[in-house]
Amino acid sequence: MRADxxxxxxxxPQGSRVLDLGCGSGELLDYLTQHKGVQGYGLEIDPDxxxxxxxxxLNVIEQNLDLGLTNLATGSFDVVVMTQSLQALxxxxxxxxxxxRVGKTCIITFPNFGHWRCRWYLASKxxxxxxxxxxxxxxxxxxxxxxxxxxxxxxxxxxxxxxxDRLAVDRLHxxxxxxxxxxxxxxxxxxxxxTR
Amino acid sequence: MSSSLPADCVGLVSPQTVHFDQPLxxxxxxxLDQYDLVYETYGQLNAxxxxxVLICHALSGHHHAxxxxxxxxxxxxxWDNAIGPGKPIxxxxxxxxxxxxxxxxxxxxxxxxxxxxxxxxxxxxxxVLNVVDWVHSQARLADLLNIKVxxxxxxxxxxxxxxxxxxxxxxxxxxxAVVIASAPKLSAxxxxxxxxARQAILSDPEYHGGQFYAHNVVPKRGLMLARMVGHITYxxxxxxxxxxxxxLKTDHLNYDFxxxxxxxxxxxxxxxxxxxxxxxxxxxxxxTKALDYFDPAAAFNDDLSLAMAQAQANFLVVSFTTDWRFxxxxxxxxxxxxxxxxxSVSYLEVDAPQGHDAFLxxxxxxxxxxxxxxxRIDC
Numbered sequence: 001m002r003a004d005x006x007x008x009x010x011x012x013p014q015g016s017r018v019l020d021l022g023c024g025s026g027e028l029l030d031y032l033t034q035h036k037g038v039q040g041y042g043l044e045i046d047p048d049x050x051x052x053x054x055x056x057x058l059n060v061i062e063q064n065l066d067l068g069l070t071n072l073a074t075g076s077f078d079v080v081v082m083t084q085s086l087q088a089l090x091x092x093x094x095x096x097x098x099x100x101r102v103g104k105t106c107i108i109t110f111p112n113f114g115h116w117r118c119r120w121y122l123a124s125k126x127x128x129x130x131x132x133x134x135x136x137x138x139x140x141x142x143x144x145x146x147x148x149x150x151x152x153x154x155x156x157x158x159x160x161x162x163x164x165d166r167l168a169v170d171r172l173h174x175x176x177x178x179x180x181x182x183x184x185x186x187x188x189x190x191x192x193x194x195t196r
Numbered sequence: 197m198s199s200s201l202p203a204d205c206v207g208l209v210s211p212q213t214v215h216f217d218q219p220l221x222x223x224x225x226x227x228l229d230q231y232d233l234v235y236e237t238y239g240q241l242n243a244x245x246x247x248x249v250l251i252c253h254a255l256s257g258h259h260h261a262x263x264x265x266x267x268x269x270x271x272x273x274x275w276d277n278a279i280g281p282g283k284p285i286x287x288x289x290x291x292x293x294x295x296x297x298x299x300x301x302x303x304x305x306x307x308x309x310x311x312x313x314x315x316x317x318x319x320x321x322x323x324v325l326n327v328v329d330w331v332h333s334q335a336r337l338a339d340l341l342n343i344k345v346x347x348x349x350x351x352x353x354x355x356x357x358x359x360x361x362x363x364x365x366x367x368x369x370x371x372x373a374v375v376i377a378s379a380p381k382l383s384a385x386x387x388x389x390x391x392x393a394r395q396a397i398l399s400d401p402e403y404h405g406g407q408f409y410a411h412n413v414v415p416k417r418g419l420m421l422a423r424m425v426g427h428i429t430y431x432x433x434x435x436x437x438x439x440x441x442x443x444l445k446t447d448h449l450n451y452d453f454x455x456x457x458x459x460x461x462x463x464x465x466x467x468x469x470x471x472x473x474x475x476x477x478x479x480x481x482x483x484t485k486a487l488d489y490f491d492p493a494a495a496f497n498d499d500l501s502l503a504m505a506q507a508q509a510n511f512l513v514v515s516f517t518t519d520w521r522f523x524x525x526x527x528x529x530x531x532x533x534x535x536x537x538x539x540s541v542s543y544l545e546v547d548a549p550q551g552h553d554a555f556l557x558x559x560x561x562x563x564x565x566x567x568x569x570x571x572r573i574d575c
Binding site for chain 1: 512528531532535536538540541542543544545547561564565568569571572
């Protein structure tokens with residue numbers, strides 16, 4: 001399993017109701033269904049991913065996150081998960097608010113634009129950072145709302161959300177003393193557990 | 197039909213007719229004392245009787261869903277592209293049952309059948325049916341076939357409504373419900389189109405209050421108009437545009453009222469003509485009424501999620517982007533109610549230009565999902 005998913009699954013209680021926003025091919029949901037007895041649903045827009053989820057017997061709903069979650073009842077899920085999608089949303093702040101309306105807690109992962117490599121790239125070349133990990137150029141990137149860990153935490157603070165857990169990891173999803181010491185500089189991916 | 201059947205065809209099939217003489221109480225308050233149902237089956241029922249699938253047909257459908265009834269049949273059953281060995285509804289795995297609904301005109305008891313009380317055709321006297329009546333009659337057929345639980349109940353359009361109703365009325369008898377291009381109830385616009393179709397038939401002088409059989413006529417003109425209106429709602433604007441555009445049949449405009457000038461006129465007339473030669477006018481009126489009346493939430497305080505809370509089945513819901521008869525939004529209502537009722541559900545909104553008719557077509561994404569979903573069912 002993808003390393004970030006392994007960290008996330010550890011944060012999800014047995015038997016909970018889980019909504020996975022942008023569930024991809026259903027890797028996390030499949031694991032949670034089989035090993036943690038969760039009732040899970042994924043929202044996804046990619047046709048191939050949806051077909052894969054259906055063939056795995058997972059609940060998957062074709063739904064565009066940018067159109068909101070208004071169809072889902074308040075408090076209807078224990079945990080709402082969103083991995084690596086926050087930066088690709090049109091209204092990340094609204095989706096975050098919606099996630100915490102629908103779910104009691106949410107788990108969010110996103111790439112850190114404050115990582116030293118991004119800073120170095122921008123400082124030395126004067127151009128938007130491009131890397132193997134985020135290989136797009138500014139005009140074709142699906143990632144339209146990059147933020148740093150500090151930016152995200154400022155949004156949580158402004159929205160009066162409580163950060164329950166935070167883990168800064170490198171691109172292989174390893175955490176180390178250094179990433180926990182200077183997360184905003186050395187962490188490449190942030191994994192946050194947030195509640196209202 | 198070609199001289200040899202393709203390997204993924206169920207082959208030659210024979211419809212069977214079964215007679216019921218235990219009265220069936222109907223939603224309208226009346227009852228049918230006795231009735232026939234005609235059905236076909238494809239594949240083999242397994243030893244534990246756990247692989248049975250029910251196919252529910254739409255407005256003008258019937259029991260002949262797959263294969264050929266005879267070697268001279270020009271076309272196979274209406275859903276042959278989906279049902280067969282190796283097809284999405286795989287007859288190597290499933291025992292598929294497909295019937296003609298009560299009130300139909302393809303062999304099951306309907307308005308054209310003889311009313312035992314009068315010795316004459318029921319005609320307009322045939323009871324107006326509700327989707328739940330069909331479900332009860334289908335349950336009787338399941339009893340007869342000794343099928344306690346359906347592995348899946350599958351239907352498109354009005355057929356999808358039957359699948360939904362099955363999951364509410366007989367929750368313990370449906371393991372999976374596949375609801376395609378359907379809606380939880382008709383909109384005012386849907387009912388309006390149905391009313392135009394009905395008025396076309398009812399106001400045809402040859403309708404004779406539904407007793408046209410005795411006059412040896414059929415309200416052909418009315419039925420034709422009804423079908424033409426229906427057909428417009430089955431196709432998307434884009435599909436009609438690409439199929440016909442403003443193409444003319446002639447090379448100039450005739451400046452008269454009677455010529456068939458545009459290709460689309462010719463197409464609609466052909467469809468209406470063909471349909472009016474094979475379909476019963478009373479059945480058409482009855483089917484549109486069953487559509488109009490369908491509203492499973494009504495018995496649950498108009499709360500669809502309460503209605504769906506009855507269900508024990510898992511659901512697959514599919515809609516098509518250009519379907520404006522039962523648009524994706526209508527399928528979303530079903531999905532949202534199922535989510536609220538905490539049922540297992542997957543939903544696909546398939547990008548397809550064909551409009552409502554897409555549910556009958558072998559669209560790759562749709563069939564892949566259907567196959568993938570049904571493959572997962574344990575039998």
